[in-house]
Amino acid sequence: LNLARALHEAGAPIWGTSYDTINLAEDRKQFNALMEKLEIPQPDGGTALTRDEALAIANQIGYPVLIRPSYVLGGRGMEIVFDDAALINWIDTNIEWNGHPVLIDRFLDDAFEVDVDALCDGEMVTVGGIMEQIEEAGIHSGDSACVLPPYKITRYHLEIIREYTERIGLALNVKGAFNIQFAIRDEVVYVLEVNPRASRTLPFVSKATGVPLASYAAQIATGKTLVDLNFLTEPVVDGNFIKEVVLPFQKFPGVDARLSPEMRSTGEVMGHASTFGHAYAKAQMAANSPLPQSGNVFISVNDNDKTAVLKIAHDLHQLGFTLTATAGTASALSAAGLPVTVVNKVSDGSPNIVDSVRAGEMALIINTPRGGKAHEDGSLIRGTAIAYGVPIITTLTGAMAAVQGIRSLRLKPLRVRSLQAHHAIT
CATH class of the missing domain: 3.40.50.1380 (Methylglyoxal synthase-like domain)
Structure with a gap:
């Protein structure tokens, strides 16, 4: 993210998705305005540049809230806080006010979270895969097992997710791969964040579907279209594919093994079978558990x-x-x-x-x-x-x-x- 800004300001040509799109996806005010224009729901949230602003936003939204720095990857510093005291402690521990805002959102407890990897050439969008996270809301997607295809999400909600993915990709004018994280709670599909880049799940989806998504994304960045690549429909997934994470706790004695919004995994493995249970068992074996x-x-x-x-x-x-x-x-x-x-x-x-x-x-x-x-x-x-x-x-x-x-x-x-x-x- 920061590298793209420096290259843009230096006048270097950036293939694929533009710096303006990268910045729009990360700038909370611009992104919120776009979602409102597209009539796509988001959890209530706000941005704060001071401790007092953060407290005011959290109390307006209502606890618990999800709080994190902006312009970071891997959920670094992200935390769920439940009251003013915890919020103040988090700010004092993690934040040096330097012009980058703190992002505060309502935490959607008991929600299903969903990851989508897709490709866009600026004219059309093709979904590569829709993954349902097995861990509950509040666990970073990089630390959560997930299943492709989803096993608990209704066809109705899947169609909404596909529609939102297409609208967002085209509105952002993505040129290549992008990833969207959704949450489903009380029958409403919310968009949590959009990453206009290849995500860590892209290799998993490619292996599960047999489609070289990263190669296609690179070719789109050079000017090819989805029509040129003949990638016009979402691949059909045969069986159940489970992505499981490899966590480093054995190498760091004394570190709490509690999963949280901050990513801790250092690798991923995959299990495949005709049934969910067998695929999950294989994934646990591969993760040495x-x-x-x-x-x-x-x-x-x-x-x-x-x-x-x-x-x-x-x-x-x-x-x-x-x-x-x-x-x-x-x-x-x-x-x-x-x-x-x-x-x-x-x-x-x-x-x-x-x-x-x-x-x-x-x-x-x-x-x-x-x-x-x-x-x-x-x-x-x-x-x-x-x-x-x-x-x-x-x-x-x-x-x-x-x-x-x-x-x-x-x-x-x-x-x-x-x-x-x-x-x-x-």
Whole structure:
């Protein structure tokens, strides 16, 4: 982003998407005006150049809000904050007021998030792929597993997403690849951000579809059209492709494994199968976190998740797993008629859950942090799990996907074939 500005100001020719388009997509006021003109919904938001402005905007929108610096990549510095004190702490820690605004948006809790990669030649748009994030809203797309094609989004919402993608690409006059992040909540499709460039998901979509999207984007930048390339329709995806992230926590002992709006992953892997469960299981194997087939599952979730986790716990019990939980979660599971063993929190003294992990007694951990800041116990549990190689899941949507993967492995063994064979490439 900053390089494009320097090249533009130096008079260097920029092939493909222009600097003006790159800047418009990042300049919040210009972008908001364009979305309003196109009648495409966005979460309520604003930009602030001072601490007082940030507080005023957050209180006008209503907490929780998503806050981040502008002109950064990878969600660097991005955070969900829940009150004035947390907002002030974030600003004092992350911001040096230098003319670049801070971006503040309403956080769409319980939303489905969707990534779209597409190509535009200035005259028409072709969608390359629509991916549904498996992790819940608030997890950076670069740290979230995703599935292509989407598995929970209705055809109605998919058509809206395709329409919005075409309108935005043409309005921005993109010349090459672009990526849009959407969120669906209460039947409304919101646009979260637009990146007029190739995204990290482009290679994944290309491998899943067999279409060389990066090559096409480069050729469009040199002047070719989608008609010239004969890429006029969205590719049909055969089977289920799961993109999973590789996280660096094992190499950084003591770092909290909690996922957040700030990207932490250092790589990505892919699993493919005819069913979602088998594809997810393959992706976990590739990410060096294979799903267990038996043993003890430790569950500790925040109060907001205690109802939703009951179905997950019931399914794990039906699959033959033994349930273990700290007192609060165990009470909810017992009330639902599930057998559960209570284990001490770290703060309650030994023997506790960390001792159990170190003793090799846990096959899987489901631990959802509360709010925007992890409790000290939760952080220690997650750090110990990483250190001892115990698979850990920090979102309920990820836990649901894991249950599907475990069930699929029980029903049918995995089969393997290459992408070349799948796409009949010789």
